[in-house]
Amino acid sequence: MAMLRTALAFAAAAALAFAGPAAAQQKVKIGFISTFSGPGGVIGGYMKDSVELALDHLGRKVGGMEVEMFYGDDQQKPDVGVQVAEEMLKKNQVDFVAGIIWSNVMMAVMPVVTGSGHIMVGTNAGASPLAGAQCNEMYFSTSWNNDQSPEALGKFMQEQGINDVYVMAPNYQAGKDMVAGFKRYFKGRIVDEVFTTVNQPDYQAELSALRSKNPKAVFAFYPGGMGITFLRQYDQAGLRDTLPLYTVFTVDEISIGAVKDAAVGIYEARYWSPDLKNPANQKYVADYKKKYGKTPVFYGAQSYDGILLIDSAVKAVKGNLKDTKGMVAAMRKADINSLRGPFKFNNNHHPIQNFYLLRAEKTGNDIEMHIKRTVFENHQDAYHEQCKLK
Amino acid sequence: MTLGLVFEQLLNGLQYGVMLFLMAAGLTLVFGIMNLVNLAHGSLFMMGAYFAIAAAQWTGNYAAGVVLGLAGALVLGMLVEVTALRPLYERDHLDQVLATFGLILFFNELVAIIWGRAALYAALPSWLRGSIPLFTGSRYPYYRVVVLAVGLIVALWLWYMVTRTRLGMLVRAGASNRAMVAALGVNIRLLYTVVFGVGAALAGLAGLMAGPVFVVQPGMGELILIQVFVVIVIGGIGSVRGALVGAVIVGVIDTMGRAFLKPMLATMLSASAAEKAGPALASMLIYLLMAAVLTFRPQGLFGSRG
Numbered sequence: 001m002a003m004l005r006t007a008l009a010f011a012a013a014a015a016l017a018f019a020g021p022a023a024a025q026q027k028v029k030i031g032f033i034s035t036f037s038g039p040g041g042v043i044g045g046y047m048k049d050s051v052e053l054a055l056d057h058l059g060r061k062v063g064g065m066e067v068e069m070f071y072g073d074d075q076q077k078p079d080v081g082v083q084v085a086e087e088m089l090k091k092n093q094v095d096f097v098a099g100i101i102w103s104n105v106m107m108a109v110m111p112v113v114t115g116s117g118h119i120m121v122g123t124n125a126g127a128s129p130l131a132g133a134q135c136n137e138m139y140f141s142t143s144w145n146n147d148q149s150p151e152a153l154g155k156f157m158q159e160q161g162i163n164d165v166y167v168m169a170p171n172y173q174a175g176k177d178m179v180a181g182f183k184r185y186f187k188g189r190i191v192d193e194v195f196t197t198v199n200q201p202d203y204q205a206e207l208s209a210l211r212s213k214n215p216k217a218v219f220a221f222y223p224g225g226m227g228i229t230f231l232r233q234y235d236q237a238g239l240r241d242t243l244p245l246y247t248v249f250t251v252d253e254i255s256i257g258a259v260k261d262a263a264v265g266i267y268e269a270r271y272w273s274p275d276l277k278n279p280a281n282q283k284y285v286a287d288y289k290k291k292y293g294k295t296p297v298f299y300g301a302q303s304y305d306g307i308l309l310i311d312s313a314v315k316a317v318k319g320n321l322k323d324t325k326g327m328v329a330a331m332r333k334a335d336i337n338s339l340r341g342p343f344k345f346n347n348n349h350h351p352i353q354n355f356y357l358l359r360a361e362k363t364g365n366d367i368e369m370h371i372k373r374t375v376f377e378n379h380q381d382a383y384h385e386q387c388k389l390k
Numbered sequence: 391m392t393l394g395l396v397f398e399q400l401l402n403g404l405q406y407g408v409m410l411f412l413m414a415a416g417l418t419l420v421f422g423i424m425n426l427v428n429l430a431h432g433s434l435f436m437m438g439a440y441f442a443i444a445a446a447q448w449t450g451n452y453a454a455g456v457v458l459g460l461a462g463a464l465v466l467g468m469l470v471e472v473t474a475l476r477p478l479y480e481r482d483h484l485d486q487v488l489a490t491f492g493l494i495l496f497f498n499e500l501v502a503i504i505w506g507r508a509a510l511y512a513a514l515p516s517w518l519r520g521s522i523p524l525f526t527g528s529r530y531p532y533y534r535v536v537v538l539a540v541g542l543i544v545a546l547w548l549w550y551m552v553t554r555t556r557l558g559m560l561v562r563a564g565a566s567n568r569a570m571v572a573a574l575g576v577n578i579r580l581l582y583t584v585v586f587g588v589g590a591a592l593a594g595l596a597g598l599m600a601g602p603v604f605v606v607q608p609g610m611g612e613l614i615l616i617q618v619f620v621v622i623v624i625g626g627i628g629s630v631r632g633a634l635v636g637a638v639i640v641g642v643i644d645t646m647g648r649a650f651l652k653p654m655l656a657t658m659l660s661a662s663a664a665e666k667a668g669p670a671l672a673s674m675l676i677y678l679l680m681a682a683v684l685t686f687r688p689q690g691l692f693g694s695r696g
Contacts, residue, residue, distance in 0.1 A: 038507075038608075038609065039507070039607055039608065039609055041502070041507040042506075042507045042508045042509075045507065171669045171670070171673070193665065194652075194669075195669045196648070196669065197669070197672075197673040199613055200673075201600075201604050201613050201614050202406050202409075202603075202604070204402045204405070204406065204531075204534070204645075205399055205402045205403070205406075205645040205646075205648045205649045206648060206649075208395065208398045208399055208402055208528070208649065209395070209399075209649050211528060212392070212394075212395045212398075212528070225509060225605040225607055225610075226605075228509050228605040228607075229603075229604050229605045232602065232603060232604075232605075233603060236519075236521075236531040236533060236534075236602075236603065237521070237529075237531055238520075238521045238529050238531070254508060254509075255509070257508060257509075257511060258508065258509035258510060258511050258605070258606070258607075259511065260511050260513075
């Protein structure tokens with residue numbers, strides 16, 4: 001009898017032990033993959049800071065439920081990204097995967113996440129195939145398609161009747177895509193197109209050649225460290241004051257800190273800016289500055305939106321995280337207080353949104369990006385028709 | 391393609407070559423004299439840039455930043471030699487590569503911890519800004535002229551040190567026969583520490599001068615290190631003269647390729663073919679040159695070893 005009682009007690013204890021985690025399962029687990037090491041680690045830091053700020057603003061709850069975050073470093077490598085995603089899905093049992101800066105990492109990770117029946121929320125990478133033929137019901141992007149920012153610059157320069165443009169970009173896929181996007185809307189004369197070696201340390205030879213061709217304006221795409229080098233040397237060559245420079249993904253709140261005055265007067269096209277006037281964005285920028293002591297960057301703004309999007313989906317299904325269909329349907333509504341203002345999702349789950357012309361300007365000792373005009377209203381990417389989703 | 395532009399691009403090539411020389415001189419000294427493959431040379435380049443920026447911020451004076459940056463790189467180099475590299479002299483090159491690769495990771499993370507991963511702003515004082523007119527009608531950044539001058543002065547100084555002083559004689563003797571020099575009562579250990587320190591200071595000098603032009607961030611040295619290895623292979627390992635000639639050749643060929651290859655190809659091929667082949671070929675030129683040198687003169691242009 002005593003033995004039976006003991007056995008029962010054990011069984012009850014065991015049952016309780018198993019029931020424990022099941023009850024505690026009433027929380028949302030989000031895996032956030034970005035680059036946290038190496039030169040790209042700067043961007044990952046800004047993204048993580050914004051995710052944390054979004055959680056602060058949501059009262060550390062997502063869809064009203066407790067939330068647990070898992071941050072993973074993809075080291076800017078597709079294979080490491082896949083490894084991190086698999087660990088999050090299998091070991092940590094995350095409900096959503098979000099983040100990812102680089103197109104090539106996203107191309108590798110997205111199929112792994114959606115293939116396991118989970119929703120992927122991309123908060124930067126804008127690979128064209130994922131907006132077109134390889135779009136996926138379970139994949140949402142809170143950023144943009146790569147081509148859209150250069151398209152906006154092309155449209156602006158076309159409307160201004162600017163001619164004799166000198167085009168420069170690094171010699172790899174994204175560089176070619178940016179130039180293609182620019183030329184989709186710019187139909188004026190192009191003096192020359194120059195593709196430089198990726199991570200080339202010096203641009204003096206290209207700048208001498210540029211000057212000898214006497215262009216009226218320059219279009220350039222130099223992301224990250226390349227942009228810092230390019231902006232400095234453009235300035236030191238005395239070109240900044242005489243030749244207008246229009247860029248995409250070159251002048252941002254990260255590179256401004258490294259080049260300071262060399263950024264002043266440079267144009268950039270984007271969907272978001274710290275000075276965008278809507279209450280959500282003003283609160284975000286103010287709180288970000290207060291919490292981290294620096295100006296946020298667009299990488300962070302779209303990561304913030306990614307968390308809001310997940311929040312809206314969990315709310316819509318009332319915490320029933322098994323209801324993937326319901327969550328996808330909720331996300332498609334884009335019913336969030338986005339930092340860019342209201343936007344809609346296209347059939348390919350990429351935003352239809354405005355694009356602006358920005359200019360780096362100096363007020364006092366601060367150099368900040370200011371919106372000068374709206375170039376596109378409700379702009380769709382060029383690939384959505386190739387996507388089979390309705 | 392006017393004569394003026396060709397001259398300007400030659401000047402660009404020369405200036406870039408001199409920048410490479412400052413890196414290559416230190417690397418070739420260490421490699422040739424101490425028989426040590428130092429992959430972490432790029433880290434010393436990076437540390438020079440960071441030390442100079444930190445010191446300039448601390449003192450509020452650019453010149454003080456330069457002096458302290460140089461001193462910092464020198465001391466750091468000696469420290470690294472004494473603590474990390476001494477056990478490696480008797481090992482083969484693969485062990486040295488592995489250990490100094492570890493140093494790269496160490497320094498990159500150290501910089502990220504102390505200064506953060508974001509690129510730093512490297513200020514130039516007003517007396518180094520601006521540009522000077524060229525006779526071609528174009529303008530040239532004043533700072534680059536200064537870099538060119540400093541590089542040539544360092545080359546002259548190194549030549550004097552190695553060929554005309556007692557220290558240089560010991561260094562050359564140590565390179566040819568280490569055991570014999572030690573047997574003659576020369577403190578070869580100290581000599582190695584000094585040589586490595588000077589090499590580190592040269593890398594630091596290149597780094598602190600590159601700071602305002604290039605990008606100051608963790609890993610900045612590795613971007614330029616590959617071209618520096620090309621320079622010393624072409625010039626001949628261990629030869630300072632070879633490093634200078636190799637650096638100028640690499641600088642000029644790389645620059646001329648980037649500037650004129652595409653227009654030249656366009657006169658022979660179709661415009662779109664030149665568009666594709668030009669940039670690809672331009673980025674390969676210096677490696678093709680290196681392959682040619684290795685085939686016809688494996689010891690390099692000025693190398694003494696086979």
